[in-house]
Amino acid sequence: SCDASQICNCSSMGLDFIPAGLTAKITELNLAHNRIKRIRSQDLQQAVNLRALLLQSNEISSIDEDSFQSLAKLQLLDLSNNSLAHLSPVWFGHLFSLQHLYLQGNFYSDLGESSPFSGLRNLSSLHLGNPQFSMMRQGNFEGIEFLHKLWIDGSNLSQYEQGSLKSIKKINHMIINIRSISIFSEIVRDLLHSVTWLEVRRIAFSISAEMQLLRVLSSSFAKKISFRRTLLTDATVPEIVSILEDMPKLVELELIDCRLLGTGRWEMQIQANHSQTLRVLTIVKLSIEEFYLFTDLQTVEGLLSLFTRVTVQNTKVFLVPCRISQHLLSLEYLDLSANLLGDQSLEHSACQGGWPSLQTLNLSQNSLSHLEMTGKSLSHLRNLIVLDISQNNFGEIPDVCEWPKTLKYLNLSSTQIPKVTTCIPSTLEVLDVSANNLKEFGLQLPLLKELYLTKNQLKTLPGAAPIPNLVAMSIRRNKLNSFSKEEFESFKRMKLLDASDNNFICSCEFLSFIHHEPGIAQVLVGWPDKYVCASPLAVRGAQVGAVHLSLLECHRSLVVSLICVLLFLVILILVAVGYKYHVVWYLRMTWAWLQAKRKPKRAPPKDICYDAFVSYSENDSDWVENTMVRELEQACPPFRLCLHKRDFVPGKWIVDNIIDSIEKSPKTLFVLSEHFVQSEWCKYELDFSHFRLFDENNDAAILVLLEPIQSKAIPKRFCKLRKIMNTKTYLEWPLEEEQQQMFWFNLKIALKS
Secondary structure (H helix, E strand, O other): EOOOOEEEEOOOOOOOOOOOOOOOOEEEEEOOOOOOOOOOOOOOOOOOOOOOEEEEOOOEEEEOOOOOOOOOOEEEEEOOOOOOOOOOOOOOOOOOOOOOOEEEOOOOOOOOOOOOOOOOOOOOOEEEOOOOOOEOOOOOOOOOOOEEEEEEOOOOEEEOOOOOOOOOEEEEEEEEOOOHHHHHHHHHHHHOOEEEEEEEEEEEEEOOOHHHHHHHHHHHOOOOOOOOEOOOEOOOHHHHHHHHHHHOOOOOEEEEOOEEEEOOOOOOOOOOOOOOOEEEEEOOEEOOOOOHOOOOOHHHHHHOOOOOOEEEEEOOOOOHHHHHHHOOOOOEEEEOOOOOOHHHHHHHHHOOOOOOOOOEEEEOOOOOOOOOOOOEEEEEOOOEEEOOOOOOOOOOOOOOOOOOOOOOEEOOOOOOOOOOOOOOOOOOEEEEEEOOOOOOOOOOOOOOEEEOOOOOOOOOOOOOOOOOOOOOOOOOOOOOOOOOOHHHHHHHOOEEOOOOOOOOEHHHHHHHHHHHOHHHHEEEEOOOOEEEEEEHHOOOOOOOOOOOHHHHHHHHHHHHHHHHHHHHHHHHHHHHHHOOHHHHHHHHHHHHHHHHHHHHOOOOOOOOOOOOOOOOOHHHHOOOOOOHHHHOOOOOOOOOEEHHHOOOOOOOHHHHHHHHHOOOOOOOEEEEHHHHHHHHHHHHHHHHHHHHHHHOOOOOOEEEEEOOOHHHOOOOOOOHHHHHHHHHHOOEOOHHHHHHHHHHHHOOOOOOO
């Protein structure tokens, strides 16, 4: 469970004890959220270089006295939310480097008779207390002189010995969760000069008579007071204000998540010498059940003139009375975000003479809906520099607006504006129009230094010429798919350009520019981790800087053209080779053979129409038609011969005529000559007869040599026919008349066989 830095995370593993085998290499050990009940002497003995030990949310009820003896370098120890019933000073005796100690959420009711922390000279933050914690004794904090933060959960603290906390000379921030006002006043008495920031939680100031116990707070030197989850009433608010007025160094007052029972009808006397130090007031999520009946706070007008910063967030403020605004003479910062201010109420709140020194105004998350009216209501604020009106629903934006002439920062993010117009003041140095569904940005803003365009629909970078002084721009989460070298060069003067989380099309031109631009890493924020390719598919999701496209992806058209040329050459070569080696013939014969295969090998007797099909060359037609046909067809009995000139069916495909004629004839008579060998159609007839001879292995073919011819003259592909000529007798036409009678006799015998 340890990483390269020797930080070991063993949290939430269901462990019942600290695992064995811990070494000196470990620097941080997280054992939180397990079921450990006891820490034994040997458990951490070897972890001498441990800096942080997290043991919170276990079931630890027992710790051996020397368990932490070897942890001299330990800086953080978290034992919170366990089952410790007491705290022993021996546990912490050797933790000389400890800075942060968390002990809250256990079962101890006190800190013992002496100080458990006397040896912790470097302690900076201490958290202690629990619902059972009820007593603090004098001497419990001996040895601690300075704390950055002290957090005490004393919700049920009932006994406090005077002087218990007085030994601590300085506490920067003290948080105390307490219910008893009397105990709280005793604690304050011990901390009058040591606490800088006092934060009080879960206390109820509801009874006016108890406020006298709190008078001791008026002598405190604290500079900041915070009340969190505190109950206030109309009766106690004047008393608290009076006490705070008397605090000599109080600068800041903070109320967070508090509750006020009342409507602001406070009867109080503002002292002539009221606080001259209080400058900052922060109110966050103040619950006022009857806020709609709240008064105009006229009684506190005299306290407001010196405030420089006022924050009132999420408190259902729907109006600031004009008189209150006019009394805030020194106010420089005002935050009224997450309230109910509308266009009309803002006009009344920012009345003439109101907020005369205001420089920063936050009106985000209110109910403003008219941008032109908002600008006009604030136009008289001659010192206003920063204005945040984000997360209001303006929807539309006019072409012309009136703004304070000093305005330099304007936040219009998430305001539903569909475009940007010249309503945006030209005096701006910072403009935020994020999350507005903008499709373009072309404003002339000569002074603009920072531009935020995140979460829009922009497809290109804004032009650089209209914003010549731009230093930083964020255009994250748009539809930006590329930027050219010219665009980047125009923005290269900027210090920061955040274009991450866009849909970059990783084209060759874009990638070439990215890989050869030396200054891109210095300008692009988040480069290269947050810049990924949305396309092409081959590199989708990859980091732009790591993508190197292949030749095919970069020069697709060129590669396709080369492939087409190569394909054409291959086809050309195949045609030439096919012509030379009679590939066409093989294809034709395959087709004819397949057709013949589907028919019966021997036609039925009723389909026999001829005694022989005569295959001959047109150049030999004179001998065939005038000599052979006359001799055979006039014989007794006569022979029926099939001649292509006379017997082929007109209009029928010639190949089908040849095949049908051969099938309807028991014999095929080939009249061979040099002309026959050269005839294309004779080849077809030979082809089919060749297949028939091959299939049936019979003597259907009769060869007649009209003139002497070598078997070599017959094409080699007709191996069967060549074999017949070499192995069987064939008839040769004699030129002598006395031998011709024997030729005819032998031919007739062959036809009858």
